[in-house]
Amino acid sequence: MLWSPVNRVRARAPIGLVRRAAAPLAIATLVWLPSAPLAAQTASQLSLARIHAGGDFEARGFTGTWMTDSEGWALTEEAEGGGTSLVRVEAATGARSVLVGAGELVPSGTSERLSVESFSFSADGRKVLLFTDSEQVWRARTRGKYWVFDLQARTLTPVSRASGGQMFAKLSPDALKVAFVRDHDLWLTDLVSGEERRLTNDGGEAIINGTTDWVYEEELGLRDAFRWSPDGSRIAYWQLDQSPVRKYYLIDETRLYPELTPIRYPKAGTENSTVRVGSVDLSTGRTTWFELDPNRAYYVARMEWAGNSDQVVIQTLNRHQNRLELLFGEAATGATR
Numbered sequence: 001m002l003w004s005p006v007n008r009v010r011a012r013a014p015i016g017l018v019r020r021a022a023a024p025l026a027i028a029t030l031v032w033l034p035s036a037p038l039a040a041q042t043a044s045q046l047s048l049a050r051i052h053a054g055g056d057f058e059a060r061g062f063t064g065t066w067m068t069d070s071e072g073w074a075l076t077e078e079a080e081g082g083g084t085s086l087v088r089v090e091a092a093t094g095a096r097s098v099l100v101g102a103g104e105l106v107p108s109g110t111s112e113r114l115s116v117e118s119f120s121f122s123a124d125g126r127k128v129l130l131f132t133d134s135e136q137v138w139r140a141r142t143r144g145k146y147w148v149f150d151l152q153a154r155t156l157t158p159v160s161r162a163s164g165g166q167m168f169a170k171l172s173p174d175a176l177k178v179a180f181v182r183d184h185d186l187w188l189t190d191l192v193s194g195e196e197r198r199l200t201n202d203g204g205e206a207i208i209n210g211t212t213d214w215v216y217e218e219e220l221g222l223r224d225a226f227r228w229s230p231d232g233s234r235i236a237y238w239q240l241d242q243s244p245v246r247k248y249y250l251i252d253e254t255r256l257y258p259e260l261t262p263i264r265y266p267k268a269g270t271e272n273s274t275v276r277v278g279s280v281d282l283s284t285g286r287t288t289w290f291e292l293d294p295n296r297a298y299y300v301a302r303m304e305w306a307g308n309s310d311q312v313v314i315q316t317l318n319r320h321q322n323r324l325e326l327l328f329g330e331a332a333t334g335a336t337r
Contacts (some may be wrong), residue, residue, distance in 0.1 A: 083113025
């Protein structure tokens with residue numbers, strides 16, 4: 001179930017599920033009448049094969065994304081001739097219309113249509129951020145290529161022209177910039193000038209900016225680790241230092257010669273990555289770090305802007321995960337309370 005952006009209407013998959021499930025149950029009741037043919041009984045009787053192998057009782061999920069006007073939602077559809085179209089569905093009537101045709105999603109200099117895996121709209125509803133060509137990063141396919149389609153100008157722009165994929169790209173609140181993670185650093189693309197700028201410069205095998213290590217993904221379900229401020233002037237982000245964590249080698253013995261894959265994995269009683277949270281001012285490129293106790297081992301489980309562009313809310317957990325503390329941090333100074 002998903003609320004529309006202004007909470008006027010909701011899209012609910014369970015209604016479709018009830019309608020699909022109700023009909024077979026009604027038939028099952030009728031077949032026991034003496035006049036029901038034997039063939040009808042056989043086709044309609046409940047069985048393990050019918051429940052698990054057939055599609056009669058499958059739940060139908062809702063995969064649409066609400067439009068910013070709350071009058072309809074958009075979803076992806078495979079197009080004839082290849083590629084993906086974005087289709088709008090009106091909430092009141094169910095009427096469908098093509099929002100972005102597959103023929104419009106062809107990068108300049110190529111003839112190949114994009115296959116869109118996910119998308120999101122800008123706050124003003126005028127642009128849509130598209131995710132394509134995803135790659136597996138540990139558990140999830142979080143690295144790929146991002147594109148911005150301008151719904152008014154009908155133009156398609158790559159988020160980055162540099163080699164290597166991008167992770168967790170997000171449009172700025174004014175939809176003029178896109179921030180993303182590449183090679184454990186935060187980057188910023190100006191959609192007007194096309195300029196691409198690196199916001200952090202220390203990312204590497206040990207230092208991780210804007211995304212997380214194995215423990216945060218495993219324990220806290222956290223991968224996307226940066227947030228735009230509401231006014232678009234700052235980006236707050238996690239930084240993890242994996243240096244204290246020793247490498248654990250996964251052995252793949254399915255090959256002719258076994259291969260070793262190292263991951264930094266903390267055994268019980270050993271150290272986790274150290275963590276801090278900073279706020280980078282986009283006008284200066286300077287990061288202000290929030291004051292967190294350097295002598296304590298903890299997780300920064302969650303962090304969000306506090307409904308304004310001056311403060312963030314930081315949630316910390318001890319390693320046993322039985323004590324939670326909530327802090328307010330000042331973006332300009334890093335002071336916390």
